[in-house]
Amino acid sequence: MKQLQYSFKDSNSLDDGLKALRKFYDENSFYGMLIHIYTEIIDWDRIEGALKKIEDILPEAQYVGCSSNGNILQGDFSGDTFALTCTFFEYPTTKIQILQYKLTEETQQEVSESVVKLVDESGWVKGVEFLLTIRGMSLTGLCDGLTKVREGVQIFGGGAFSSDINANEACVFSSSGCYQEKGIAFVLIGGEDMHITSSYVSGWKPLGSFLNVTAADGYLLKELNGKPAYETYYKYLHIKNDKDFFFNTLEFPFFYRDKGIDIMRAPTAATSEGYLVMTSDMTKDSRARLAYGDAWSILEATKREAEKLVSFAPECILVFSCAGRRTFWGNDRVGSETEAYQQVAPTSGFYTSSEFLRNQQYVIQHNVTQVIAALREGEGVVMEMPAMLSPDKAYDGKVPMISRMAAFIKETMEELEEANRRFALMAITDGLTGLLNRSEIQHRITDTVENDNIKDIYLIMMDLDNFKHVNDLHGHKEGDNVLIRLSGMMRETVVDLEDNCCCGRWGGEEFMILIHSEEEQVVLDHAEWLRSTMEKIRFEKAGRVTLSLGVVKVHWDESPDQACMRVDEALYEAKNTGKNKIVFDH
Numbered sequence: 001m002k003q004l005q006y007s008f009k010d011s012n013s014l015d016d017g018l019k020a021l022r023k024f025y026d027e028n029s030f031y032g033m034l035i036h037i038y039t040e041i042i043d044w045d046r047i048e049g050a051l052k053k054i055e056d057i058l059p060e061a062q063y064v065g066c067s068s069n070g071n072i073l074q075g076d077f078s079g080d081t082f083a084l085t086c087t088f089f090e091y092p093t094t095k096i097q098i099l100q101y102k103l104t105e106e107t108q109q110e111v112s113e114s115v116v117k118l119v120d121e122s123g124w125v126k127g128v129e130f131l132l133t134i135r136g137m138s139l140t141g142l143c144d145g146l147t148k149v150r151e152g153v154q155i156f157g158g159g160a161f162s163s164d165i166n167a168n169e170a171c172v173f174s175s176s177g178c179y180q181e182k183g184i185a186f187v188l189i190g191g192e193d194m195h196i197t198s199s200y201v202s203g204w205k206p207l208g209s210f211l212n213v214t215a216a217d218g219y220l221l222k223e224l225n226g227k228p229a230y231e232t233y234y235k236y237l238h239i240k241n242d243k244d245f246f247f248n249t250l251e252f253p254f255f256y257r258d259k260g261i262d263i264m265r266a267p268t269a270a271t272s273e274g275y276l277v278m279t280s281d282m283t284k285d286s287r288a289r290l291a292y293g294d295a296w297s298i299l300e301a302t303k304r305e306a307e308k309l310v311s312f313a314p315e316c317i318l319v320f321s322c323a324g325r326r327t328f329w330g331n332d333r334v335g336s337e338t339e340a341y342q343q344v345a346p347t348s349g350f351y352t353s354s355e356f357l358r359n360q361q362y363v364i365q366h367n368v369t370q371v372i373a374a375l376r377e378g379e380g381v382v383m384e385m386p387a388m389l390s391p392d393k394a395y396d397g398k399v400p401m402i403s404r405m406a407a408f409i410k411e412t413m414e415e416l417e418e419a420n421r422r423f424a425l426m427a428i429t430d431g432l433t434g435l436l437n438r439s440e441i442q443h444r445i446t447d448t449v450e451n452d453n454i455k456d457i458y459l460i461m462m463d464l465d466n467f468k469h470v471n472d473l474h475g476h477k478e479g480d481n482v483l484i485r486l487s488g489m490m491r492e493t494v495v496d497l498e499d500n501c502c503c504g505r506w507g508g509e510e511f512m513i514l515i516h517s518e519e520e521q522v523v524l525d526h527a528e529w530l531r532s533t534m535e536k537i538r539f540e541k542a543g544r545v546t547l548s549l550g551v552v553k554v555h556w557d558e559s560p561d562q563a564c565m566r567v568d569e570a571l572y573e574a575k576n577t578g579k580n581k582i583v584f585d586h
Contacts, residue, residue, distance in 0.1 A: 075342025112145020228274025
């Protein structure tokens with residue numbers, strides 16, 4: 001695999017590049033070529049003219065392209081209107097197939113089903129690249145549909161854009177279709193000797209505390225923490241809901257957990273009701289945090305990714321990088337985060353409106369992210385590790401103060417959240433034993449018993465025998481030692497029964513355990529373990545202290561208070577019929 005890259009502003013410079021490609025192709029033994037074209041202008045006449053020249057000079061070539069917010073050539077921002085990369089294939093086993101479809105909210109399922117079927121029928125396919133127009137619709141349906149592509153196939157791509165970051169116009173085109181302002185173009189690539197790997201890089205960091213998604217409808221994020229979602233941007237960042245809203249929010253996306261990974265979601269607009277328009281669905285009861293870009297984290301992340309690619313020995317690298325990253329760095333600095341890839345293999349791509357990547361099984365839409373796909377033919381020759389630029393040398397601009405302030409805010413918020421967690425825990429915890437206090441264990445019993453979905457509920461109530469005698473003869477310190485030892489044993493019970501059990505101090509020397517279990521004997525075994533273990537302990541001053549227990553299974557038609565009264569009666573019977581025993585009331 002070989003690759004040549006060109007940028008051009010007019011037809012003359014395009015002619016020169018295409019003639020050079022023609023000469024290179026004729027002088028070598030290649031088995032095909034694939035051209036990628038990215039353009040910052042959305043002018044069909046100029047695009048059509050460029051495509052016609054390609055077809056005239058390189059009729060053997062297959063091509064695919066889209067509009068962009070800027071182009072990447074040789075691992076750096078191009079600066080020219082058009083970018084063209086031509087990849088030449090050296091193995092006869094390599095295959096390429098280009099598809100193009102109309103893409104709307106209504107056609108997403110049909111499109112994804114068609115691609116899934118074709119890939120299933122084409123065992124040679126190793127990777128699926130796609131370029132698409134995205135503005136004004138959720139792409140959850142498309143991503144969910146493409147997730148059904150057979151396992152092992154790499155899937156990656158980017159959303160077409162415009163040179164104006166606030167504009168909605170975008171287009172795609174290919175040798176298998178026409179110019180479309182609502183479309184998607186796929187490149188199926190593979191063959192016996194084709195190898196592909198793909199990944200993504202963020203570098204953005206969370207800022208502030210978690211926000212709960214309290215209302216959402218598909219790709220409309222309606223409420224965060226019970227308030228219109230837009231208020232988050234206005235309150236914390238003073239971003240107004242005006243024509244520059246998308247531009248101003250792009251550097252501050254949401255961190256959002258989806259399909260098991262942390263991803264970023266950026267709003268494209270805000271409605272008059274204060275809803276945020278996203279490019280993919282967000283679900284109610286999920287959580288999100290604002291995020292900010294950190295220069296050193298970004299550079300360190302891209303450097304690590306480049307170092308991992310060295311062992312893969314790629315022959316070319318495709319980069320789909322969010323336009324928000326270009327905004328973050330500026331044109332003169334944005335190449336800092338892609339130059340490391342160029343040291344590994346020829347690197348090209350464009351600045352996108354969204355990025356797409358299959359993460360294990362799922363195809364996920366990203367924002368403010370960099371998706372990387374690396375390709376090679378044959379086994380490849382692993383190169384030596386290049387001397388990558390380190391972040392502290394690569395960037396020494398204005399971001400340090402922003403990063404330090406953000407780090408300060410982050411640490412302060414984490415300390416505040418930790419303090420809140422401690423206060424919340426103190427409110428429900430018994431100070432001496434560390435178990436739940438009476439109020440909290442009673443609250444949990446009520447919630448569990450009144451929950452119709454939970455069956456087979458048991459209560460274990462226990463009391464230390466002759467505990468007043470321990471306090472009177474040996475002092476309250478020894479009494480506390482006995483209470484703490486018993487509470488430690490109860491915590492072992494909770495760990496053993498995992499989420500199906502909780503325990504608390506009912507008052508004085510009385511304790512309560514709530515268990516929901518389908519096996520009655522398991523409950524009785526734990527009660528007996530507590531009784532027998534306590535019986536074997538010898539305290540320094542008090543010596544042997546025994547335990548009496550009452551156990552009940554909660555009836556389906558009784559109230560929490562009735563169940564608590566019944567277990568108290570069972571305990572009373574154990575105390576009054578010899579102590580150091582268990583009474584079970586079915």
